[in-house]
Amino acid sequence: MLDYSALRAVAAVVQTGSFDRAARQLGVTSSAVSQRVKQLEERLGVVLIARGSPCTATETGDWLCRHMETVGMLEGELLAHLPALIDPAATRQRVTLHIATNADSLGTWFVAAMSAFARHSPYLLNIAVDDQDHTADWLQRGRVIAAVTSVEKPIQGCRRTSLGALRYVATASPDFIARHFADGVTPEAILDAPALTFNQKDGLQDRWLRQALGVDLGYPTHWLPSTQSFIEASLSGMGWGMNPIQLVRPHLQSGRLVELIPDTALDIPLYWQINRLVADRLAALTREVVVTARHHLSA
């Protein structure tokens, strides 16, 4: 059996960011927290908490915290049936669910789903922006309990639900179009017109060029890792890029943005993958995600 008072101390330090605040949360002295953490670290032979301002979890510490959250979720259920077990000192330790999402979902519809769920649930939510390469690993190892992802492959140990597609349009400002595409969106023009790219994993501009122009080019690009900044940069004539239709529709209607080539939208199907161990218990979460996604995404 694991030493749960030590695990709880680690989780509290990570959650609050300091040994003092963890002590206040747990209703013990700061030196008791420090001792529990240290003994567990010595037993495991690995550092669990990077001491600093704030204190953060090391990778191993992180896994232990996730385990504590799942245990906390199970405890919550047990206590609903056996309220006499409730430790009054522990009532303020709410369970945090870790969920990953791709950045453009977070920038369009995902907050509405999370907010609707949070309103009627005891859980706190920790939303991480999906690093696509890590989604599968994070889900399998319990680092997150669910994810919105463009990864179609069913992830081991997860239930997958299709959410519909996020539609992207290639846009730029009229002024940018006049400067760079006066003679049309040709491969030659693309080689000279700066694009916008979210990050190294953003292949949307490439996919659009293949689909719309049938070319595979090394074009110049600026890099901007923020959904909202991407649109601002498009509006200000810094470059052309693929933007979610939800966010640019008003700008297309007002003429502040123009589609590079009409009717060449790109649909990216999205999926909700949730750990099977908690899927039934969190049916309400899946329901909010699916209802909100289907309202906002293309079928």
Next chain:
Amino acid sequence: MLDYSALRAVAAVVQTGSFDRAARQLGVTSSAVSQRVKQLEERLGVVLIARGSPCTATETGDWLCRHMETVGMLEGELLAHLPALIDPAATRQRVTLHIATNADSLGTWFVAAMSAFARHSPYLLNIAVDDQDHTADWLQRGRVIAAVTSVEKPIQGCRRTSLGALRYVATASPDFIARHFADGVTPEAILDAPALTFNQKDGLQDRWLRQALGVDLGYPTHWLPSTQSFIEASLSGMGWGMNPIQLVRPHLQSGRLVELIPDTALDIPLYWQINRLVADRLAALTREVVVTARHHLSA
């Protein structure tokens, strides 16, 4: 002397994400690119490129690419004086400047500055969101050439310019206030009302509690690593949090958001730190940043 044709091959693969596209950009065969990269890796005894879709730089590969960019910047100056040196095949290899910023600057005023600079400059820009702990290291080692940061300490090898302060207000929706702060924003209420926190390094809510209420508490919180989502979550009544005044002013005026305690704004001073080696050459960049920042930030 370094083997610059090999370094250029590494930089092109990283920039374009594939050996094929790098070959097209350099005007050589794909196997020539592959061979140059491999020979350099063998000589250095370290992998420079993680082969994948897309190909990305390893940490060492990243340093080499940054070096190539600084060299490219120097070449650009030399060629302006000696145009006869220009290699026509190389004209499409534009230099990318790597710059870091904190997320809330990116979400408020920074894109305007970058866009104004990009319009009249040959450079492409790669904007990274500042991981505060790494800013100093990144700047010293040339991983970025400049950064907007709340780090006040002058960073070795850099020139520092004060930009003014980003003003934050503690806000929530009227509905959230009614549910959680009906009896005022007391320490007891704070212990039950979910806050919003950007990430582990976000100490703004703590600082505000100390300044406005004089307390240091372990309060419940949701986590949302996006400036725009933070505001959406505030609007939808998911939690209370510190938001940049620029972004919430219209919502405060329309009553969709309310200040938790009037006149308790928190000012976070920001600085522009730029590598001395390139500071003079990039005076126009510093000028755009300073002018735009001073227009948007508090003095």
